[in-house]
Amino acid sequence: MNTSLPAGLNGLRVSRETLDKLEHFAALFQKWAKSINLVAPSTLDDLWQRHIVDSLQIFRLSPAPKTWVDLGSGGGFPGVITAICLSEFSDGWVHLIESNNKKAAFLRVALNETGARGSVHPIRIETAPAVIPRCDAISARALADLSQLLKFCAPWMLDADSKTVAFFHKGRDYQPEIDKAVSRFQFDLVKHASIVEPDSVVLEIANLSRRTK
Numbered sequence: 001m002n003t004s005l006p007a008g009l010n011g012l013r014v015s016r017e018t019l020d021k022l023e024h025f026a027a028l029f030q031k032w033a034k035s036i037n038l039v040a041p042s043t044l045d046d047l048w049q050r051h052i053v054d055s056l057q058i059f060r061l062s063p064a065p066k067t068w069v070d071l072g073s074g075g076g077f078p079g080v081i082t083a084i085c086l087s088e089f090s091d092g093w094v095h096l097i098e099s100n101n102k103k104a105a106f107l108r109v110a111l112n113e114t115g116a117r118g119s120v121h122p123i124r125i126e127t128a129p130a131v132i133p134r135c136d137a138i139s140a141r142a143l144a145d146l147s148q149l150l151k152f153c154a155p156w157m158l159d160a161d162s163k164t165v166a167f168f169h170k171g172r173d174y175q176p177e178i179d180k181a182v183s184r185f186q187f188d189l190v191k192h193a194s195i196v197e198p199d200s201v202v203l204e205i206a207n208l209s210r211r212t213k
């Protein structure tokens with residue numbers, strides 16, 4: 001298995017300390033992935049590019065938010081990677097929402113062992129806003145279609161005063177998801193080209209409101 005670092009992290013810059021933590025996380029991930037299905041096994045050989053660098057783009061796009069919520073964190077992408085990046089700063093925090101208990105156990109170990117700034121909530125996303133009433137940013141990767149993601153985010157983003165921004169990784173077939181979502185919601189959208197997958201994007205969404213008929 002290739003656990004080596006891709007040259008220059010695709011141009012992303014991280015400190016030596018963060019790199020050490022990412023490498024520690026990668027080693028832990030490979031160990032746990034032998035007994036729990038953390039990502040599609042076919043992608044394990046390319047852990048750095050397919051998962052770690054893919055996740056790093058989120059923090060690169062938005063380093064400022066203090067309180068993050070990562071929905072359906074699975075094996076930690078992008079939530080744990082964001083939490084590791086935040087550990088360079090004093091006051092950021094990532095709430096990882098993952099209802100699968102085995103994955104939640106891995107996430108706890110990953111945060112503890114890397115000293116990342118985050119906590120794990122082994123709960124359903126639908127109940128998370130009651131536990132985490134506000135956040136500055138939300139991330140989700142490989143979780144649901146855009147309309148469902150916006151429904152999950154609504155409790156944090158629908159308030160007219162909300163400044164919460166959401167970041168969603170999407171593969172090349174994202175446009176029909178946007179077309180469907182705009183029939184129900186209005187929002188500001190920025191499409192960021194992925195630095196990892198050609199034709200994939202990270203959708204940045206702000207100023208969410210429900211469309212009135």
Ligand SMILES: C[S@@+](CC[C@H](N)C(=O)[O-])C[C@H]1O[C@@H](n2cnc3c(N)ncnc32)[C@H](O)[C@@H]1O
Binds near residue numbers: 076099
């Ligand atoms: C396909 S995995 C993606 C994991 C990770 N974000 C990634 O990109 O590798 C989706 C994860 O979301 C979790 N999940 C799905 N629906 C959920 C819900 N309603 N509440 C909490 N977790 C959920 C699943 O247990 C699973 O680990």
